[in-house]
Amino acid sequence: MCLGIPGELIAADDDNPDLAVVDVGGVRRRINVGLLVEEDLRAGDWVLVHVGFALSKISESEAQAVLDYLEGLGQAYDDELDALRQSDIT
Amino acid sequence: MRFVDEYRDGAKARVLAADIASRCEPGRRYTFMEVCGGHTHTIYKHGLEDLLPEDVVLVHGPGCPVCVIPMGRVDDAIHIASQPDVIMTSFGDMMRVPGGRGSFLDAKAAGADIRMVYSPLDALKIARSNPGRRVVFMAIGFETTAPSTAMTVLRAAAEGVENFSVFSNHVLVIPAIKAILDSPDQRLDGFIGPGHVSAVIGCRPYEFIARDYGRPLVVAGFEPLDVLQSIHMLLGQVAQGRAEVENQYARVVPWDGNRTALEAIGTVMRMRPHFEWRGLGFISHSALGLAEEYAAYDAERIFDLPGVRVADPKACQCGEVLKGVLKPWECKVFGTACTPETPIGTCMVSSEGACAAYYNFGRFSRERVREATRS
Numbered sequence: 001m002c003l004g005i006p007g008e009l010i011a012a013d014d015d016n017p018d019l020a021v022v023d024v025g026g027v028r029r030r031i032n033v034g035l036l037v038e039e040d041l042r043a044g045d046w047v048l049v050h051v052g053f054a055l056s057k058i059s060e061s062e063a064q065a066v067l068d069y070l071e072g073l074g075q076a077y078d079d080e081l082d083a084l085r086q087s088d089i090t
Numbered sequence: 091m092r093f094v095d096e097y098r099d100g101a102k103a104r105v106l107a108a109d110i111a112s113r114c115e116p117g118r119r120y121t122f123m124e125v126c127g128g129h130t131h132t133i134y135k136h137g138l139e140d141l142l143p144e145d146v147v148l149v150h151g152p153g154c155p156v157c158v159i160p161m162g163r164v165d166d167a168i169h170i171a172s173q174p175d176v177i178m179t180s181f182g183d184m185m186r187v188p189g190g191r192g193s194f195l196d197a198k199a200a201g202a203d204i205r206m207v208y209s210p211l212d213a214l215k216i217a218r219s220n221p222g223r224r225v226v227f228m229a230i231g232f233e234t235t236a237p238s239t240a241m242t243v244l245r246a247a248a249e250g251v252e253n254f255s256v257f258s259n260h261v262l263v264i265p266a267i268k269a270i271l272d273s274p275d276q277r278l279d280g281f282i283g284p285g286h287v288s289a290v291i292g293c294r295p296y297e298f299i300a301r302d303y304g305r306p307l308v309v310a311g312f313e314p315l316d317v318l319q320s321i322h323m324l325l326g327q328v329a330q331g332r333a334e335v336e337n338q339y340a341r342v343v344p345w346d347g348n349r350t351a352l353e354a355i356g357t358v359m360r361m362r363p364h365f366e367w368r369g370l371g372f373i374s375h376s377a378l379g380l381a382e383e384y385a386a387y388d389a390e391r392i393f394d395l396p397g398v399r400v401a402d403p404k405a406c407q408c409g410e411v412l413k414g415v416l417k418p419w420e421c422k423v424f425g426t427a428c429t430p431e432t433p434i435g436t437c438m439v440s441s442e443g444a445c446a447a448y449y450n451f452g453r454f455s456r457e458r459v460r461e462a463t464r465s
């Protein structure tokens with residue numbers, strides 16, 4: 001639950017400006033980007049996703065490094081991804 | 091992938107470890123606390139303690155949010171979950187945390203409707219699609235998760251979702267560090283500061299640690315090399331007689347934190363006069379409840395809570411582990427009566443708890459170091 005997972009922004013949600021679709025390790029889910037209003041996010045940007053909210057904007061190289069680190073974590077990361085898969089934020 | 095190479099590089103770890111050793115004064119012992127459970131996880135998983143000179147001792151702090159939930163709060167949550175029409179929701183980490191009368195999993199087996207969610211927004215969605223039920227989200231976590239809870243309450247209020255409420259157990263990292271600094275049984279030379287909490291609160295709130303207590307703090311990332319580098323920075327400060335707040339994790343943590351997140355917390359939540367932490371006891375101004383203006387979303391105001399304080403099991407030494415006074419394996423029930431499958435204490439529940447991290451990885455750590463530093 002304390003893990004921050006990097007996600008790549010795919011598209012904003014037309015119905016709700018606070019939501020956007022991200023791709024996290026191949027899993028596409030809607031998350032809330034309302035905490036990063038000052039960042040002027042665009043498709044292709046990377047964010048650190050934490051319990052369904054984008055918490056920080058990060059660089060692509062940082063995102064790759066974090067992903068690599070998370071994959072090495074094993075179970076804890078798998079559990080987090082499973083939880084994300086079941087998520088359906090609207 | 092340049093970064094990965096840089097950070098996964100065993101040779102670099104070795105150089106850093108040697109540099110760390112050269113910064114240590116012979117005969118002097120350095121004790122640093124990593125506040126955050128994520129760092130504890132990294133330290134054990136990668137056997138960092140074996141890379142460090144013997145005189146550099148890492149003690150694990152209270153930064154695992156499920157580890158600090160007292161038994162009585164679990165009982166209160168189960169009490170709410172057992173009321174008619176209630177759907178209780180929380181993060182997966184919460185499911186096995188033992189209360190005085192069992193865990194969420196036990197209550198679920200006994201018939202309570204308790205669901206695991208990834209995000210508080212998922213709990214809100216359950217509320218929307220179950221208008222006849224009362225949906226409660228048991229919120230746990232430090233400042234990293236508090237903004238998510240606050241934003242969810244704002245959203246519920248904006249949409250007028252009336253059957254959603256929050257049972258807030260949000261705790262704050264600064265008062266916990268202060269309690270540890272004030273505790274007579276701990277002598278620390280500095281802190282490895284939490285990474286993601288700091289993405290929200292920034293680095294300034296730690297300044298009192300340097301100013302009033304004369305101890306350095308380095309906000310650190312979660313990769314093994316981040317942790318090594320932050321220890322290197324701490325030793326540098328000690329060697330030069332400095333005590334400052336430094337940010338090793340600037341690639342994620344802005345010095346001033348996240349203003350939007352802090353505003354959301356400020357709008358929806360209020361500081362509690364005091365809150366009980368498992369193992370640390372009552373700490374003043376150390377936790378967040380919902381503000382009066384959002385009383386309609388506050389499970390503590392909606393439900394009649396028993397609010398009974400439950401003492402930890404006699405065998406449990408989580409308090410000492412959370413304060414960094416005991417190492418996990420020094421607890422008498424570690425690995426025997428208390429395991430991740432049958433936890434007696436909270437530190438064994440979450441993968442970020444010191445006992446679980448050591449149980450899962452401790453014995454492998456030496457091999458890993460050998461692997462990592464093989465040229």
Ligand code: SF4
Binds near residue numbers: 407425428434
């Ligand atoms: S071994 Fe179990 S009871 Fe002992 S400190 Fe760790 S979690 Fe607590």
